[in-house]
Each structure stands twice: as C-alpha cells, then as structure tokens.
Amino acid sequence: xxxxxxxxxxxxxxxxxxxxxxxxxxxxxxxxxxxxxxxxxxxxxxxxxxxxxxxxxxxxxxxxxxxxxxxxxxxxxxxxxxxxxxxxxxxxxxxxxxxxxxxxxxxxxxxxxxxxxxxxxxxxxxxxxxxxxxxxxxxxxxxxxxxxxxxxxxxxxxxxxxxxxxxxxxxxxxxxxxxxxxxxxxxxxxxxxxxxxxxxxxxxxxxx
Amino acid sequence: xxxxxxxxxxxxxxxxxxxxxxxxxxxxxxxxxxxxxxxxxxxxxxxxxxxxxxxxxxxxxxxxxxxxxxxxxxxxxxxxxxxxxxxxxxxxxxxxxxxxxxxxxxxxxxxxxxxxxxxxxxxxxxxxxxxxxxxxxxxxxxxxxxxxxxxxxxxxxxxxxxxxx
Numbered sequence: 001x002x003x004x005x006x007x008x009x010x011x012x013x014x015x016x017x018x019x020x021x022x023x024x025x026x027x028x029x030x031x032x033x034x035x036x037x038x039x040x041x042x043x044x045x046x047x048x049x050x051x052x053x054x055x056x057x058x059x060x061x062x063x064x065x066x067x068x069x070x071x072x073x074x075x076x077x078x079x080x081x082x083x084x085x086x087x088x089x090x091x092x093x094x095x096x097x098x099x100x101x102x103x104x105x106x107x108x109x110x111x112x113x114x115x116x117x118x119x120x121x122x123x124x125x126x127x128x129x130x131x132x133x134x135x136x137x138x139x140x141x142x143x144x145x146x147x148x149x150x151x152x153x154x155x156x157x158x159x160x161x162x163x164x165x166x167x168x169x170x171x172x173x174x175x176x177x178x179x180x181x182x183x184x185x186x187x188x189x190x191x192x193x194x195x196x197x198x199x200x201x202x203x204x205x206x207x208x
Numbered sequence: 209x210x211x212x213x214x215x216x217x218x219x220x221x222x223x224x225x226x227x228x229x230x231x232x233x234x235x236x237x238x239x240x241x242x243x244x245x246x247x248x249x250x251x252x253x254x255x256x257x258x259x260x261x262x263x264x265x266x267x268x269x270x271x272x273x274x275x276x277x278x279x280x281x282x283x284x285x286x287x288x289x290x291x292x293x294x295x296x297x298x299x300x301x302x303x304x305x306x307x308x309x310x311x312x313x314x315x316x317x318x319x320x321x322x323x324x325x326x327x328x329x330x331x332x333x334x335x336x337x338x339x340x341x342x343x344x345x346x347x348x349x350x351x352x353x354x355x356x357x358x359x360x361x362x363x364x365x366x367x368x369x370x371x372x373x
Binding site: 082083117118119120182183184185186187 | 354355356357358360362367368369370371372
C-alpha cells in the first residue's frame with residue numbers, strides 16, 4: 001500500500017508530498033511514545049540516565065515521563081519484579097489507555113535474572129502481561145534501552161491499521177483488562193496468565 | 209591478648225575488666241551462659257529469659273546504639289536451633305559487641321527488646337517474617353517483607369531453596 005520510494009522522492013522534488021493515512025498515523029504515533037515514570041530496581045537508574053542530557057531519549061519523542069498510567073503509552077519494566085510487586089505492575093498496566101506498549105528491561109524483568117531461583121521473584125513479567133520488546137543485560141546500558149525503543153518504533157511503524165494484525169486499540173474484540181494475580185500461600189495465583197504465556201509453567205500442581 | 213578465647217571461663221579470665229562483661233557479671237552473673245572472643249569480635253551468649261534486663265544493663269554500660277537484630281537457623285546441625293543476634297555499638301568507646309540468645313525449635317520465642325531500644329521494632333518484625341521467631345510483647349508483630357497471605361518463613365533451612373515456584 002505504501003507509496004513507491006522513488007516516486008515519492010521525485011514528487012518531493014516537485015513540491016508534492018505523498019503519503020498514506022497508515023504511514024502518517026503511525027509516524028505520529030511512533031514519535032510521541034510517552035513512557036510511564038515507574039522504576040522497580042537498579043535498571044531504573046539506567047532508564048533515568050537514558051532520559052538525561054548525555055543519551056537524551058527526547059530525540060525519539062519520548063522525553064515526557066508521565067507519573068500517571070492514564071497518560072502513558074509505554075511501560076518500561078525496569079528491574080526485578082517481586083511476587084509482592086507483580087499485582088501492582090499488572091494493575092498499572094490495566095490502568096493504561098490503549099495503545100500501550102511494554103518494554104521488559106534487563107535480565108530480571110525478562111526472566112527473573114540472577115534471582116530466578118529465589119522464592120520471592122517473578123520469573124519474567126511476560127507471564128502476566130504482553131511484552132513488546134525484551135532487552136537483556138544486568139543492567140542494560142542506556143544504548144540498549146535506546147535500541148529497544150527504536151525497535152518498538154519500528155514495530156509501531158509496521159503495524160497495519162486494518163486486518164488481523166491491527167493494533168489492539170483498533171480491535172474492539174481485543175482483551176483490554178488482564179487478570180491481576182493475587183498473593184497466596186507460596187506463590188501468586190494464578191502462577192501465569194494463560195492468554196499471554198504459551199509455555200508450560202513449571203510445577204503447575206505445586207502452585208496455589 | 210589471645211587471638212581467640214573460647215568459652216565463658218577463658219573470656220572472663222582475660223577480659224574480666226571489659227565494661228560490658230563486668231557490668232553483666234556484677235548485676236546478673238547467671239545470665240551469661242557462654243562467651244567468645246574471635247577475630248576481634250566479642251560475643252556474649254545470654255540466657256533467653258534474662259535478655260531484656262541484660263540488654264538494659266549493657267546499655268547502661270555504654271553500648272547505647274542497637275545496630276542490628278538478625279537470626280541464624282542452625283537446622284539440622286544444632287539444637288537449640290535458632291540463634292537471634294543483637295549487634296550493639298558504643299559511640300563513646302567506638303566498639304561493637306554481639307549478644308545472642310539460643311532458642312529451641314519447639315518454642316522459638318524471646319521477649320522483645322523494643323522497650324530498651326525502640327529501633328528494634330522493624331528488625332524483630334523482619335526476623336519474625338523470615339525465621340518465624342516470636343517476640344513476646346512486641347507492639348506490632350506482623351510480616352514486614354513477605355505478603356500478608358504468605359505461609360512459612362523463607363529463611364528457615366527447611367524451607368525449599370527455590371520456594372514453591
């Protein structure tokens with residue numbers, strides 16, 4: 001559906017700007033992704049560094065960190081998610097308005113990291129909410145977060161506005177609310193959200 | 209002074225003039241059940257039922273600041289199983305000592321020292337949360353780190369190392 005690049009350049013020389021609605025819409029969306037001001041652990045320090053003058057996330061249109069989930073488009077899970085914190089993370093995600101995106105930043109957020117064998121750490125936030133970009137690292141450097149952000153921009157740019165692959169905010173059937181796990185005797189209940197976590201959970205019988 | 213002194217008698221023989229030891233031996237000599245001087249650290253083992261008065265005596269002797277309360281689970285090597293440690297600092301002497309009480313597995317309970325050092329409040333809650341040691345008379349003995357719904361005490365040696373997944 002896109003306009004042919006050569007034709008576009010040729011028309012541009014003549015002072016004619018040609019685009020598609022899809023391209024224009026996604027151009028606007030990808031350059032104004034506002035992250036939520038929300039840090040969980042040491043990765044948050046790198047996230048803060050990314051926004052400061054040296055790395056300057058503002059170059060990508062993401063300088064406005066909103067302190068309210070209602071005004072944010074992007075949740076950066078920056079750090080270890082403990083089983084005590086996981087319900088609050090899912091609740092904050094539920095409170096964000098569509099379109100919303102998630103970057104899981106660092107080893108802990110994507111898998112539990114060095115604390116994976118612990119009794120109190122969630123083994124990856126993708127067990128409860130859909131994650132768009134995972135970045136490894138302990139903690140990832142600001143460059144890595146910028147790379148994740150650019151990857152997310154490419155992902156937004158490539159989203160068609162119609163059809164099966166359209167983003168969730170254009171799909172009335174899409175799930176908006178994700179179940180918030182509740183603390184129970186030894187783990188969170190349920191231990192995973194089956195809708196976003198396709199792999200088998202370890203020892204499903206022992207949870208609850 | 210020797211590098212290590214094991215046992216109450218050896219410590220009393222060489223360090224009898226130490227302000228904390230002399231204060232305890234003067235006011236309540238039967239409360240001190242064991243002592244050890246090792247790696248420049250003095251550890252006094254106190255009979256659990258006499259902990260609070262001994263803490264008061266040692267505070268009077270100049271050890272004014274409670275730095276830390278923590279615990280060790282010696283399961284299955286030892287009985288009494290639980291050791292609760294109190295680290296004290298004297299600002300005037302610039303010196304630390306450690307008090308410890310040994311508690312049986314059947315009844316891991318000791319009286320709270322929040323009446324002597326109010327700052328012990330959160331430390332004792334933490335020890336209760338993670339080791340299941342009860343502090344009798346504590347003003348607010350609830351879990352502090354784990355969720356309220358949690359069962360079990362994760363730092364006990366018989367708790368599964370990886371939790372219940």
